[in-house]
Amino acid sequence: MPAPRTLLLTGAAGGLGTLMRELLPGVYGYELRLFDVNPVPGAPDAITADLSDTGALREAARGVDAILHLAGISLEAPFEKILRANIEGTYNLYEAAREADVKRVVFASSNHAVGFTPRPLDGDPVVPVDTPHRPDTFYGLSKCFGEDLASLYWDRHGIETVSVRIGSCFPEPTTVRMLSIWMSPADGARLFHAALTAENVGHTVVYGSSANTRLWWDLGPARALGYRPQDNAEVYADKLIAEQGELDAANPEHAHLGGQFCTNPPIWPH
Structure with missing residues (x-):
């Protein structure tokens, strides 16, 4: 599909949203409409509202060409909070998209869904x-819900979605685990742009990371969208391994894709 002109970016004040609100207009020319529960620095026209505010969501979605949905709680929290922000909030987002006839959503899923x-x-x-x-957590459960909700809205309402199971998107990896799941901000922008512009995606699920030497998951479906990752976490490997040591398969924190989220109680770094 043609590159969307106006993109609703939810979660615009968050860590990933901050990175994307700089990269997507500058590299790909998107005009952004910003939405977050917190004020967006330097953006007085941003919509400051909660995902439970259905009126604000409807107004935010009106007239946009696509939605990049990054909003919600990005760590584990009590179920009631996850329910309100990530489950009910994502439902509200899709209802706003349906009412505004927005036909493409990119949903920030997570490796914690698996x-x-x-x-x-x-x-x-x-x-x-x-x-x-x-x-691995209520947070991960909410991402399973979001993927399935996206599938429903494709089958029932014709809203196409690419659900991106993001690993860790930071300027550089900070743990040995991240050497396998890291996505550079530039590659994140490349992947989101591919997800926004690929033809006939229906509901597609992809993993989101750079072309890491130690990659744990299949990037083939993301590449099929036109994603061409340029970065590799391996350039940080020597330093991180010297500081932290190699992963140990016998360590519960190292045994699963979700890392420390799989411990009891979970520990929060992505």
Whole structure:
């Protein structure tokens, strides 16, 4: 599809939203409409509202060409908070898209939707995108819901969605685990742009990371959208391994895709 002209970016004040609100207009020319529960620095026209504010969401979605949905709680929290922000909030977002006749959404899913999947060891195949949901937290569970909700809105209402199971999108990886799941901000923008512009996606689920040497999952479906990652976390490997050591498959924190989210109680770094 042609590149959307006006893009609703929810979660615009968050960490990933901040990165994308700089990269997407500057590199790809998007005109952004910004939405967040918190004020967006330097953006007085941003819509400051909660995802439970259906009126504000309807107004935000009116007239846009596509939506990049990054809003919600990005760590584990009590179920009631996850329910309100990530489950009911994502439903409200899709209802606003339906009412405004927006036909393309890119949904920020997460590796934590499949977090209890064992990580591949040396010689194992990478994890396919059709691996069954195995959420590691209420947060991961909410991402399973979002993927399934997106599928429903495609089948019932014709709203196309690419659900991106994001690993860790930071300027550089900070743990040895991130050497396998890191997505550079520039590659994040490349992937979101591909997801916004690919033809006939229906409902597609992809993993989101850079072309890492130690990659745990299959980037083939993302590449099929036109994604061409340019970065590799391996340039940070020597430093991180010297500081932290290699991953240990016998350590519960290292045994699954979800890392520390799979511990009890969960620990929060992505």
